[in-house]
Structure formats: C-alpha cells, structure tokens
Amino acid sequence: MKKYLKFILAGVFVLFQLSLYGQSMTDLRLNELLIVNTDDYQDDFGEHSGWFEIFNTGYGTVDIGGCYLSNDPENLKKYTIPRRDILTRIKPRQHILFWADNKPYRGSFHVNFTLAESSMLILTSSDGSTILDMVSLPLDLKPNESYGRLVDGEGSYGTGSDNTGWGVLSRTSPSTNNHSLDGKSRSERMKETDPFGWIMAVMAMSVVFLSLVMLFLVFKGTGNIALRWSQKKADAYHKNKTKKISLAETSGETFAAISMALHLYANETEVHDIENTILTIEQVRRNYSPWSSKFHSMRKPPEMRKKLDR
Amino acid sequence: MDQILNNLQQFWEYTGFANATYQHILMICIGIIFITMAIVKEWEPLLLIPIGFGMIIGNIPLFAGLNVGIYEEGSVLNILYNGVQKGWYPPLIFLGIGAMTDFSSLISNPKLLLIGAAAQFGIFAAYAISLSLGFEPSAAGAIGIIGGADGPTAIFLSSRLAPDLMGAIAISAYSYMALVPVIQPPIMRLLTTKKERLIRMKPPRVVSRMEKIVFPIVGLLLTTFIVPSGLPLLGMLFFGNLLKESGVTRRLAETARGPLVDIVTILIGLTVGCSTQADKFLQLNSILIFGLGALSFIVATSAGVLFVKFMNLFLKQGNKINPLIGNSGVSAVPDSARVSENVGLSYDRSNHLLMHAMGPNVAGVIGSAVAAGILLGFLS
Numbered sequence A: 001m002k003k004y005l006k007f008i009l010a011g012v013f014v015l016f017q018l019s020l021y022g023q024s025m026t027d028l029r030l031n032e033l034l035i036v037n038t039d040d041y042q043d044d045f046g047e048h049s050g051w052f053e054i055f056n057t058g059y060g061t062v063d064i065g066g067c068y069l070s071n072d073p074e075n076l077k078k079y080t081i082p083r084r085d086i087l088t089r090i091k092p093r094q095h096i097l098f099w100a101d102n103k104p105y106r107g108s109f110h111v112n113f114t115l116a117e118s119s120m121l122i123l124t125s126s127d128g129s130t131i132l133d134m135v136s137l138p139l140d141l142k143p144n145e146s147y148g149r150l151v152d153g154e155g156s157y158g159t160g161s162d163n164t165g166w167g168v169l170s171r172t173s174p175s176t177n178n179h180s181l182d183g184k185s186r187s188e189r190m191k192e193t194d195p196f197g198w199i200m201a202v203m204a205m206s207v208v209f210l211s212l213v214m215l216f217l218v219f220k221g222t223g224n225i226a227l228r229w230s231q232k233k234a235d236a237y238h239k240n241k242t243k244k245i246s247l248a249e250t251s252g253e254t255f256a257a258i259s260m261a262l263h264l265y266a267n268e269t270e271v272h273d274i275e276n277t278i279l280t281i282e283q284v285r286r287n288y289s290p291w292s293s294k295f296h297s298m299r300k301p302p303e304m305r306k307k308l309d310r
Numbered sequence B: 001m002d003q004i005l006n007n008l009q010q011f012w013e014y015t016g017f018a019n020a021t022y023q024h025i026l027m028i029c030i031g032i033i034f035i036t037m038a039i040v041k042e043w044e045p046l047l048l049i050p051i052g053f054g055m056i057i058g059n060i061p062l063f064a065g066l067n068v069g070i071y072e073e074g075s076v077l078n079i080l081y082n083g084v085q086k087g088w089y090p091p092l093i094f095l096g097i098g099a100m101t102d103f104s105s106l107i108s109n110p111k112l113l114l115i116g117a118a119a120q121f122g123i124f125a126a127y128a129i130s131l132s133l134g135f136e137p138s139a140a141g142a143i144g145i146i147g148g149a150d151g152p153t154a155i156f157l158s159s160r161l162a163p164d165l166m167g168a169i170a171i172s173a174y175s176y177m178a179l180v181p182v183i184q185p186p187i188m189r190l191l192t193t194k195k196e197r198l199i200r201m202k203p204p205r206v207v208s209r210m211e212k213i214v215f216p217i218v219g220l221l222l223t224t225f226i227v228p229s230g231l232p233l234l235g236m237l238f239f240g241n242l243l244k245e246s247g248v249t250r251r252l253a254e255t256a257r258g259p260l261v262d263i264v265t266i267l268i269g270l271t272v273g274c275s276t277q278a279d280k281f282l283q284l285n286s287i288l289i290f291g292l293g294a295l296s297f298i299v300a301t302s303a304g305v306l307f308v309k310f311m312n313l314f315l316k317q318g319n320k321i322n323p324l325i326g327n328s329g330v331s332a333v334p335d336s337a338r339v340s341e342n343v344g345l346s347y348d349r350s351n352h353l354l355m356h357a358m359g360p361n362v363a364g365v366i367g368s369a370v371a372a373g374i375l376l377g378f379l380s
Helices: A002-022 A186-193 A198-237 A252-266 A273-277 B002-014 B022-041 B045-058 B076-085 B089-100 B104-108 B110-118 B121-132 B137-148 B151-161 B163-178 B180-191 B209-226 B228-246 B250-274 B284-312 B323-329 B335-347 B354-379
Strands: A028-034 A050-056 A068-070 A095-100 A120-124 A131-136 A146-149 A166-168
Touching: A028 A120, A028 A131, A186 B137, A186 B354, A198 B104, A198 B110, A198 B121, A198 B209, A198 B354, B022 B045, B045 B163, B045 B250, B076 B089, B076 B151, B076 B163, B076 B250, B089 B151, B089 B228, B089 B250, B104 B110, B104 B209, B104 B354, B110 B284, B110 B323, B110 B354, B121 B137, B121 B284, B121 B354, B137 B151, B137 B163, B137 B284, B137 B354, B151 B163, B151 B228, B151 B250, B151 B354, B163 B180, B163 B250, B163 B284, B180 B284, B180 B323, B180 B335, B209 B228, B209 B354, B228 B250, B228 B354, B284 B323, B323 B335, B323 B354, B335 B354
Parallel strands: none
Antiparallel strands: A028 A050, A028 A146, A050 A095, A068 A120, A120 A131, A146 A166
16 A cells, blocks of 8 residues: 555646646747738837737736747747746736847847748747647738737647637737727626626525535435444444434433543542642752852852951 | 924924814724723624724824825735735634634534525625615625624625725624624514424534534535635635644644634734724715615524524424524624523523524524625626
C-alpha cells in the first residue's frame, strides 16, 4: 500500500502543478490582428504598423514577461517578451497590444518581425516549447481590416488551433473587446424582467429549499445507516441477553446520564467534596540559592569608617 | 500677540467643537444608546459595545484631510475597514461560527433543516417590497438579507451589492439581532395556540462521530455545488465545523472559535460602527432600511413558525414539532433558540426546547448563506 501511496501522491502533485499552470499562462489567447495598416491606429511614434492583441481570459493577473512570440514554427523563440516590465502584466479579462513593425528597439511591445511577411503567429510559454496559442494568418485580408475572435477569448486555441471562432471583424478594436456587450448589469436586467421581485422570490426560495432538502435527504439516509451499524454492535453485545435495546428510541440524555454515572464511579476519589474543607499545610522548606543567600549578597553593606583612619 | 491669537484661532478650527454639526451629536447619542443597551440590558454586548463605540469614533467631527477618517484612503481606520469593504471579515467569522457550532441536533432530526429554509422567506419578501419602494434590485437584495438575521452575511452581501448602504444595513441587522428577545416572542404567541405551545418533542438521538465528520463535507459539497457564489461563507462555515468535529485539530478549532473570532468581531464591530459617519448615514434611505429590516425580520419569524404548523399537518402524533422553535429559523445564533426555550418554559416549566431549536437555528445559518449566494449570483 505504501508503494502505491507514493504513486498516488506523485500523481496528485503533478495534477496540482498542472492546475497551477492552468490558472496562469494557459489563459492567454491571441485575440485580434491587423496585417496591413495604412489608415488605422498609430503607435506611440506616430507610425502605422501591423499589430496584434493578446487577451487574458482568466480572472487573475498574468505576467506575460518571458514568453515568446514568433511567426516561424521552426523558431518559436524569435521574440522574447522582456521580463520585469510592469506593463507586461495583463489584468483579468484585459488585453495587451503588440506592434508588428520589426523595430524591437522601440520598446517591449514592438516585435522583431512583421505580419505581412508571416503565415502564422505563435505565442509560446516561457519554457520555450509549449505553444499557448497560434493562428494562421488569412491571405485575403484587406488593408486596415482586422481578423480576430468573434467573441473575445472564445474558439480554438493551443497547438492544433484551426482558427475556429475567428473571422474578419466589422471594426478594428485594439486593446478593447471584439464583441461589444449590451452594457447592462445583471441587476438592471433583473429589474426589467422582474420589476416586482416575485420571480426572484419564488426562484430563490426554491433553490434554498432544494439545497436544504438535499441535505435533509442525505442526512436522513446517513442517519439510518449510522443507526443500523450502532444497533448491530449493540445487538451483538446483547445477543445472550433477553431484552434488547433500541438505539433509535434512546435519547442522548440517557447516554449523558450513564456517562456521568460511569465517570463518577471511575473517579470516586474526586467526588469527596469534604476534602476541600480540610486545610493541608505542606512542609515549608527553604531551598538554598545564591540569590537568596546573605553570604553571597550582591550588594556589600555600607561600613562605617573608624575615626582612627582619618 | 496677534500671532498667538491667530494660532489659537487656527487650532480652534481644527477641533471637533468647531466642526461639530447636530448630525454628529445625534449619531454620538445613538452610539451611547447602543452601549447603554449592551451594558444595562445585556443585549448582544459583544456586538453593540464595539459598534456603539465605533459610532462615537466615526462621528468625532474631523477637519477634512487629516487622513484619520474611515473613508480617507490609507488612514488606520480605512485599512481596518478594508476587511468589511472587501468582505473578508465575514468569512472569518463564519469560520469561528463553524468551529463553535454543534450540528448534532440538526443531524439527529434533519427535517428541522426545512424550517431554516422557510425562514429565509423574509429576505425575499423584503426584497420585493424594497423594489416596490424604488430601490435598485442590488440594493433591494442587500436590504432583504437583514431578514436572515445574520450580521456577517449582511455585511458580506451589502459590501458586494450596495456598498453605499452597508453601514445602514449592518447597523440594522445587528440591531435586530440584539432585539431578537423583544421582537420574536409576540409573533410566536400570536401565531400559535396554547395546545401547540405545549407540544413535547422527542429527545434527539445520539449522533455518531462519523456522522458529525461527514456533515461538513457533504454539506459543503451539496450547498456549494448548487450555489457556488455562497462559497466564501459556506466554505468557511463547514471548514470550521470540520476542525471541531475531526477531533484531531483541537488547537486550530480553539483558535478559530476563540481568539480569531474575537479579534475579527472587535474589528468588524468597531469599523462598521465607524462607517456610520453622519453625512453618509443620516439619510432617508437609512430610515427606510431600518423599516424594511424590521419587516423582513417579522416575516422571517412568522414564516418559520407557520411552516412548522404546516409540517405538523403531515407528521404523526409523537413526532410533531413545537412551533415555538420555528422562530429559530432566522439565524441569530443562539439568541433565537434561547427565545424558543424561554417562551416554551413560560408555558411548561419542564418542556425544554433549546436543543430542538438549535437545529433550525444552525439550519438558518446555512440557509441565509445560501440565500446570500443566490442574491449575489443573480444581482452582482
């Protein structure tokens, strides 16, 4: 069993590692790209260049520093995203934009290739080998048109990604959502659909009841099983006796009374209250210690000088 | 001389006397009333004293910009208030509640769980009425939770759904929890007959250790799979209970139900009290919230009592439930159970209902956390 336990623990450890990994970099998706930019957004240097966007689908911040970008499947490490740049931290459900202008000296977000010369775009993890996402670039994309996920983060991703969920977008949207939401909060939608709150009341009460009814059913069942087990033990103990007891009928108070009686019996010496009235004086013994010794006193007592010494 | 007078004038402008308004004085008086109620009447002293004193601290008239007020970012009080704003004090209190709660009475008679569910009706009735009074659904949900009679849950939910109303909601929830012995008995008497009040319930059976250990695990799985948004509260509640019942983590359980819960209670009470700054608190909405909270509480108590009467229609003689434990479905632990006991004893001196009432009482804790999860799921 110990041998197997090792394997089980190792498996759990590996799974735990995978799940930790799964909560971070694997949340990243290539989300939108524009290959030929003549009239779209400009970069910080006032230039029109191709660009692409990465989206963090998770609900935790992901640092993309140390990951790689490439347009060449044979060279996944073509561009290393600099580490320790605070701007490479992508907040939950947020985007980050890279300029594909082949001018990496202009900053962390300018890669060393262009999309016009590429057939695909690949995002690789910081281990240099795990492809987090990839997309085949469309050949027929017009200038200033962007190609992206129709709903942010949705669709195929990873090594074998086949561009499912991607399409030509009606407008370019660098660093913002590709798919616009209607902007209404759940609370506002609830106000429209249920202005008096009765639907909510009925629905929520049903869920509360459902939760507690399920608990009731489970504990009704486990209670019966527990009782049956205890009864079996009690019956086995009393098999030679004529009268059997029913544990289901016996209250906790009965057991508490029996326990108290047993406790008092077993600790008979503790129940003699009268002993508390007897005063016992132990032998007083003063232990020797240099700290209490007059001989070893730390302070020398003052001495009077004799008159003759003057 | 002029310089000295100018300095004194400036100093006077800094003082609370110069900045005081009648609202500040009113709130300080309310704080003193809370402290008096706690000391003289002994109504929830563990909560009312920190809250009452917090109200005094929060309403000391301040010169703006001193960076000491609770709403001034980076001040000491503001840092302590983070636990309320971000909602991490309530789960810690639930951890302590779990570690101090004995679920045996509920496990031995699981049908009492249903009473805890029925009493949550107050929450949703108050939600519907709040909507009709013009509150937004998220604010209505936060106000409704007062009927759950669970301070930490009310703070947790209002911090997410209606942060602006949190002070009023928290004060209202804790006030009504303190007033459980005053509010509930008349409703219980009104809705029950003398014959019903004398019902004797079967003593609870013994619950094995295995059942007690299984309860938090199964309870967590069942409730959070249905309402995942209740995870912070339910997770901590059941975790605390497992620490208690496992029998091998005594030190952790003692810390959770002792020093930890005491520390968090001090901080939550004080900072919630401080958050009632006159300019934020003294508004028409706060009065409405107090009214709706009372209504929610009354409906919750009534629903619990009436539901027991309804259950009794289907139960055999000998298995019937005393409807005086129906009020315990609101989760003010253990005050509402104590009310059941006291009202029961006033009609039959030998009919002890406390252990029976603890069943719906702890079910109410679970029920209100589930209800909070539902409101959070639908309205956040």
